[in-house]
Amino acid sequence: MISAEKYTPMRRCMGCMASFPKSALVRILRTSEGKIILDTTGKADGRGAYMCRNTDCLAKARKARRMERSFKGQVPAEVYAELEELLS
Secondary structure (H helix, E strand, C coil): CCCCCCCCCEEEECCCCCEEEHHHCEEEEECCCCCEEEECCCCCCCEEEEECCCHHHHHHHHHCCHHHHHHCCCCCHHHHHHHHHHHC
16 A cells, blocks of 8 residues: 655745745734734634744845735834844
């Protein structure tokens, strides 16, 4: 019997635009109420965007306003501060 390999979901980093396994990335989430938070579980409901654990990627994504485009709205400075703290 041939065993099937386990499927690993891949996601793209907003900073470097490279694909990584979902578990290796940090998930940023816009909830149904419109609040933007960090999703540490990776399973919360809402629109998610991903970032690799590199401070350079955060700087690139912030400069290009990729989070704002992904979430179609303004991202609070607190979210960026929380991400910087998590990535450092």
